[in-house]
Amino acid sequence: MISPTALFALDTLLSDEEREIRATVRKLCDREIRPHVATWFERGELPARELARALGELGVLGMHLDGYGCAGMGAVAYGLACLELEAADSGLRSLVSVQGSLAMYAIWKHGSEEQKREWLPRMAAGEAIGCFGLTEPDFGSDPAGMRTTARREGGDWVLNGTKMWITNGSVADVAVVWARTGDGIRGFLVPAGTRGLTVNDVKHKVSLRASVTSELVLDGVRLPAAAMLPAARGLSGPLSCLNEARFGIVFGAMGAALDCLETAIAYAGERQVFARPLASYQLTQEKLAGMAVELGKGLLLALHLGRLKEAGALTPEQVSAGKLNNVREALEIARTCRTLLGASGITLEYPVIRHAVNLESVLTYEGTSEIHTLVLGRALTGIPAFH
Ligand code: TGC
Numbered sequence: 001m002i003s004p005t006a007l008f009a010l011d012t013l014l015s016d017e018e019r020e021i022r023a024t025v026r027k028l029c030d031r032e033i034r035p036h037v038a039t040w041f042e043r044g045e046l047p048a049r050e051l052a053r054a055l056g057e058l059g060v061l062g063m064h065l066d067g068y069g070c071a072g073m074g075a076v077a078y079g080l081a082c083l084e085l086e087a088a089d090s091g092l093r094s095l096v097s098v099q100g101s102l103a104m105y106a107i108w109k110h111g112s113e114e115q116k117r118e119w120l121p122r123m124a125a126g127e128a129i130g131c132f133g134l135t136e137p138d139f140g141s142d143p144a145g146m147r148t149t150a151r152r153e154g155g156d157w158v159l160n161g162t163k164m165w166i167t168n169g170s171v172a173d174v175a176v177v178w179a180r181t182g183d184g185i186r187g188f189l190v191p192a193g194t195r196g197l198t199v200n201d202v203k204h205k206v207s208l209r210a211s212v213t214s215e216l217v218l219d220g221v222r223l224p225a226a227a228m229l230p231a232a233r234g235l236s237g238p239l240s241c242l243n244e245a246r247f248g249i250v251f252g253a254m255g256a257a258l259d260c261l262e263t264a265i266a267y268a269g270e271r272q273v274f275a276r277p278l279a280s281y282q283l284t285q286e287k288l289a290g291m292a293v294e295l296g297k298g299l300l301l302a303l304h305l306g307r308l309k310e311a312g313a314l315t316p317e318q319v320s321a322g323k324l325n326n327v328r329e330a331l332e333i334a335r336t337c338r339t340l341l342g343a344s345g346i347t348l349e350y351p352v353i354r355h356a357v358n359l360e361s362v363l364t365y366e367g368t369s370e371i372h373t374l375v376l377g378r379a380l381t382g383i384p385a386f387h
């Protein structure tokens, strides 16, 4: 027998350091996440603060950023960490994506020296948690339409509006909030507890239950001039952060798929149907072979994009292609694995249905599959078909 990743000799494409980082993150997941995650999912909770500290100690938060307490690792190492985290649960990878690739990256890329010094070391250590507020109730795929405003009042900024579906919202110490100003879209750092900021958690989620998702209501939130991210101007500010998080998902989704496939292979070997192992039937082997091929292709694509990113040559369109393909295929793999587990596949005793319903969120956030399709359509034809 050969594992799905060994089939493609993927490890030969990794450095010793990358393999070591992967093993370290996997060990943390095996020790601190896997034994509990089905219960967190069932209860709709996540011990975000404890996990952030553990992940910070490991150096995973903002690990692909340089300086300010960040580990300065390569893109592939970061991708492999996302893969291991999402093999445990997409909610965990979301916690790390939003912290490192959205909130920390926004500050690292667009913030002032003071903002970087104030927030990044604590966020890298997991002592402070960040969230990223771009989406609004009426503007998800089309953030250019956002209604949240920031207007000058004397030397201050005053923010009004509502952000919706914000990961880490109610556990965040700082929210990166994007708002419309007289000078276009700008980003602001809103510390938790600022007067006028109310945070309400989204209840009754069926997907990504081991993750905090919140609404942020900004009602006359007054901030000093220094709260604005000076280097982010226009929609390219938040979209530049999305490229980072989407890149992590290209790897992460394959982690969820791998966990499903490994579970299904083990189950099919054990489960007797019509007096023979389920794995011995050609229909089963056809499913397993098809999934292993898609997984291998997705991992190779992720690695290729990672090497391009390390060379400074990765384009947003390539990230869109990776997110579109790998999330779509991961979801297909999760659903197919679910069929192999039969009725057992619908319980939380196995991780498969949890991954499958989580991946429904992953298909939608960080740009829906339709939006990434249109990004590629625009790149191929030169004609934007969004509007
Ligand atoms: P468009 O005219 O295309 O662009 C406006 C400006 O932005 C620039 N730009 C980008 N810059 C960096 N990276 C990208 N990927 C960029 N795409 C565009 C562009 O060059 C332009 O710059 P400038 O200087 O000329 O002004 O904008 P559009 O309004 O037509 O929209 C394009 C579209 C639809 C692709 C974009 O709005 C989009 O990506 N929509 C999807 C929104 C989305 O993904 N939201 C995610 C919210 S965060 C989240 O979901 C977190 S989930 C938790 C987790 O990650 O785990």
Ligand code: FAD
Residues within 6 Å of the ligand: 098, 132, 133, 134, 135, 137, 138, 139, 140, 141, 142, 164, 165, 166, 167, 168, 208, 213, 361, 364, 365, 366, 367, 368, 369, 370, 371, 385, 386, 387
């Ligand atoms: P809509 O934009 O209303 O889309 C509805 C449907 O219409 C989709 O199928 C979409 O693809 C389709 N559609 C849209 N435009 C077009 C078009 N031009 N042509 C054809 N079809 C189109 N946002 C944040 O800012 N920060 C976060 O931390 C965050 N975390 C999230 C966590 C979870 C669990 C979820 C589910 C979402 C999160 N989001 C976050 C929001 C997420 O980014 C949005 O849900 C996503 O961008 C889609 O927006 P929407 O839900 O408003 O859908």
